[in-house]
Amino acid sequence: MKTKGMMIQQLAEHLGYADSEYLSKLLDHLLTEEEATLMTNLPDTPKNLTLKLDLDEEYVNCRLRDLFMRGLVLIDSHVAGEPIYLVDNNAGRFMDMILFDPRYQEEDEDFYSLWRDFFNNELVYAPRSPEKLPFRIIPVDENIEDHRTILPYEQVSEIIKNAKRIAVQNCPCRTREQRCSAPLETCISLNETAEYMITRNIGREIIYSEALHILKSAEEFGLVHETDNTDNPTIICNCCSCCCVFLRAITVFQQEDVIARSRFFAQFDKEKCILCFRCLARCLFKSITFVEGQILIDSSKCYGCGLCSTTCKGGAISMVLKENALSIPHKGDEFMQGFTNIP
Incomplete structure (x- = not known):
């Protein structure tokens, strides 16, 4: 026994x-x-x-x-x-x-x-396959140079709009780490995942307008949108770099290939830059620096979250589709795929 x-x-x-x-x-x-x-x-x-x-x-x-x-x-x-x-x-x-x-x-x-x-x-330190990353960054909806280039399942407002049921629950990462003052009730679940969260009494059902308000508040706080790396998102996380699984792995443990980057990058127009320096504080990935009197963006470090563009007072930063942007995997590898059944 x-x-x-x-x-x-x-x-x-x-x-x-x-x-x-x-x-x-x-x-x-x-x-x-x-x-x-x-x-x-x-x-x-x-x-x-x-x-x-x-x-x-x-x-x-x-x-x-x-x-x-x-x-x-x-x-x-x-x-x-x-x-x-x-x-x-x-x-x-x-x-x-x-x-x-x-x-x-x-x-x-x-x-x-x-x-x-x-x-x-x-x-x-768990091993990950760069070819099969479970989550990806979603760019902020604003300041995308050509909205015809953004797909419905990589635009947070469209992901929310297309959901049949929406719930919000506390962020498990900030609950675990307790390292910052970012809001807790920011994880948004969709459809069957929302039903799972509601059934377990850990998710609060919300409507489209409240979900948008949560996302907007998260952007203003400087949190990064993340979702399943498929064309059928089931959850939207709003992540800080000090607590959240993937961003902490990147910014604290200097790991690469832990989360898929968005298909966009921050394009900088130095003629419009008024040196407000807001982008320096907003970038969690340290891809923006100030060298010899000018702002520089290292595209190799940019994850395409778009936070820098939303607070640029001069409108010098816009989000542009990468030339060789990878396609987003077809549904089937969602975070909660097959595990949202209820009794």
């Missing part, structure tokens, strides 16, 4: 971090022995688990539903009307599904310290 420690080790290994002392401590804190038993026997349906573990069916259903509501398990699909529960194998998404939930704000500092240690010492 497996001990709780053995089951925690099995779950940590399933998430790809068998040797992580941080993740093991978190799992041990989050789960009872009975819950660990259920999770290490997934994926499966409640009925099958009832037979396999010789447990009461109502008890199994209630425990799995509770684990789902706490973000510890997901639902893969349904068979004959029964949900097939599973444990995510993506450690980053597993972390977010927990930290999206306001109930964990009641936890003490040790809880968040463990999540910070797990991310900053282990998860941030």
Whole structure:
């Protein structure tokens, strides 16, 4: 018979971090022995688990539903009307599904310290494929030189407009890191992902106009828009460089190829520049410098977020489509693809 420690080790290994002392401590804190038993026997349906573990069916259903509501398990699909529960194998998404939930704000500092240690010492170094990056930067809608060049699924206002259902929830990254005063309620989920967030009571349903207001406020605060790197976005994050997964990896850990750049770059017209220097403060990627009396933009460091262009008093910066802009992958690799099913 497996001990709780053995089951925690099995779950940590399933998430790809068998040797992580941080993740093991978190799992041990989050789960009872009975819950660990259920999770290490997934994926499966409640009925099958009832037979396999010789447990009461109502008890199994209630425990799995509770684990789902706490973000510890997901639902893969349904068979004959029964949900097939599973444990995510993506450690980053597993972390977010927990930290999206306001109930964990009641936890003490040790809880968040463990999540910070797990991310900053282990998860941030997870191998990534440059050919299959999960998220991408979206340019701010304003100051795009030719709007005919922007696609509906890389324009935040159009992404929101085309959504059938919208919800907003707290940013899991700023909840974890707690390093700045940026607003928390800024993560916008769409369609089935919105329904998942609302079902778990971690997302607040909003309408188009409020979503636009949240996005505009995020831009004014200097947050960068990010979304799934597909033509079927399911979530829009508004990210700071000190807390958020991908921007922190770039700006603090000097990592490259962690997030896809937008298909636009900042084009600078020195004749219009009045040296207001606002762009220097706005650029999170340090692609803008002031050298020998003039502003310079290093296009190799520009991620195409557009924040510099929106506060340029002289109108010297516009966003232009790159000559060899890569196409955006077709739907199928969304952040929550296949995991937004509800009981």
